[in-house]
Amino acid sequence: MNDDRNTIWSLVEKHHQRLLTEWLACQQRDLRLPDSDRKADTAGLARRFLEEFRRGTASAQFDDIQAAEWQPMRELLEDLSRDRALQGFSPNETAVFVFSLKEPLFALLRREFGADADRLASETWIASRLIDELGLYTMECFAKTREEVINRQQQELLELSTPVVTLWDGILALPLIGTLDSERTQIVMESLLQRIVTSGAEIAIIDITGVPTVDTLVAQHLIKTISAARLMGADCILSGIRPQIAQTIVHLGLELNVVSKATMADALALALRRTGKVITERKQPANPEA
Amino acid sequence: MGDIPILKIGDCLLVSIQVDMHDRLALALQDDLTERIVADHARGVMIDISALEIVDSFIGRMLNNIAAMSRVLDAITVVVGMRPAVAITLVELGLSLTGVRTALNVDKGLALIRRAIDSPERDDADRYG
Numbered sequence: 001m002n003d004d005r006n007t008i009w010s011l012v013e014k015h016h017q018r019l020l021t022e023w024l025a026c027q028q029r030d031l032r033l034p035d036s037d038r039k040a041d042t043a044g045l046a047r048r049f050l051e052e053f054r055r056g057t058a059s060a061q062f063d064d065i066q067a068a069e070w071q072p073m074r075e076l077l078e079d080l081s082r083d084r085a086l087q088g089f090s091p092n093e094t095a096v097f098v099f100s101l102k103e104p105l106f107a108l109l110r111r112e113f114g115a116d117a118d119r120l121a122s123e124t125w126i127a128s129r130l131i132d133e134l135g136l137y138t139m140e141c142f143a144k145t146r147e148e149v150i151n152r153q154q155q156e157l158l159e160l161s162t163p164v165v166t167l168w169d170g171i172l173a174l175p176l177i178g179t180l181d182s183e184r185t186q187i188v189m190e191s192l193l194q195r196i197v198t199s200g201a202e203i204a205i206i207d208i209t210g211v212p213t214v215d216t217l218v219a220q221h222l223i224k225t226i227s228a229a230r231l232m233g234a235d236c237i238l239s240g241i242r243p244q245i246a247q248t249i250v251h252l253g254l255e256l257n258v259v260s261k262a263t264m265a266d267a268l269a270l271a272l273r274r275t276g277k278v279i280t281e282r283k284q285p286a287n288p289e290a
Numbered sequence: 291m292g293d294i295p296i297l298k299i300g301d302c303l304l305v306s307i308q309v310d311m312h313d314r315l316a317l318a319l320q321d322d323l324t325e326r327i328v329a330d331h332a333r334g335v336m337i338d339i340s341a342l343e344i345v346d347s348f349i350g351r352m353l354n355n356i357a358a359m360s361r362v363l364d365a366i367t368v369v370v371g372m373r374p375a376v377a378i379t380l381v382e383l384g385l386s387l388t389g390v391r392t393a394l395n396v397d398k399g400l401a402l403i404r405r406a407i408d409s410p411e412r413d414d415a416d417r418y419g
Contacts, residue, residue, distance in 0.1 A: 186378075193374035200394055227386035231377040233370065233393035233402075 022104035085145035177210030209240030239267035334403030340371030
């Protein structure tokens with residue numbers, strides 16, 4: 001029985017080199033790998049894959065690739081799909097790598113059992129299911145890696161989009177871009193308060209030019225940020241309110257309880273006035289040497 | 291358990307809260323502080339809470355009360371030294387201490403009181419205008 005079930009293993013063992021050559025040819029044809037670097041890479045991977053495939057099938061464990069015998073194979077596939085996801089391969093390219101093994105393997109089976117239709121069908125079925133499982137596992141890892149990449153980018157975006165800028169000694173600006181949800185508000189608040197502590201700023205200008213809409217929730221978040229800054233001894237000025245947003249704020253009956261200015265320039269002028277500074281035009285014509 | 295010390299700086303009083311507050315201590319502080327404001331003719335009161343890692347609604351209410359009492363006695367109350375984490379917690383609790391002025395540290399608190407004493411009307415108008 002064991003010998004019977006292990007046909008695939010003995011075939012792979014016997015025709016190892018031929019299988020590899022045919023498989024690589026299939027991949028080359030299906031994927032049209034452009035440069036020799038990738039070709040060599042794929043050939044190396046294919047050799048390792050076939051090695052693990054042989055070792056895995058030796059156990060005659062065809063139904064469950066989660067079994068311990070397939071552990072090295074799973075690790076190989078995880079590495080492979082992670083690398084490919086990070087290098088920007090398409091899902092198709094990644095899947096073809098595994099699924100293209102079917103063609104040479106089935107050809108091999110046909111050559112061996114061409115006369116025995118029953119045997120051929122059953123062996124083909126076993127091999128097909130096994131490769132399907134391996135392929136699906138690869139895709140699962142591939143998708144998982146892509147999700148990780150997306151999550152990381154989201155996190156980076158979150159950090160990138162909430163800078164605190166020092167406009168002047170004692171004046172901070174917080175240009176908000178994008179929709180304010182509670183998670184972002186938390187980060188905005190923390191970075192603003194931290195900067196207030198380190199810089200000792202007394203005025204913070206919150207600019208909402210880049211906030212597409214202001215609804216009650218966004219307003220709530222703004223109020224929270226303003227209140228927290230006030231508790232740290234910094235007054236806030238709201239700037240960059242577009243005409244539509246001014247209308248929305250009134251229609252919704254929102255009370256922001258904060259000095260607001262239409263533009264950042266107006267807000268900066270007010271902030272400078274409060275800190276006792278003035279901007280004036282130079283009376284003398286500019287000195288070319290100065 | 292001793293009382294909370296009240297220090298005099300010019301015509302300001304400085305209260306540094308460094309222990310856990312409870313009812314009796316809060317009442318004692320309010321007693322002491324109001325008496326000292328009258329006795330020293332203080333114009334400003336600074337409450338330093340930089341040592342507090344947790345500020346709950348009880349302390350929030352106490353700060354509001356002290357500010358209201360000082361206002362009646364014509365002294366300005368400034369809460370100084372609040373930590374960022376405390377500020378966020380208070381805001382999340384819905385306690386934004388609207389009746390109290392705030393400053394980052396004692397230095398800035400003193401400057402704020404000085405400014406407010408020198409020109410009370412202008413300061414308010416500038417703040418909200």
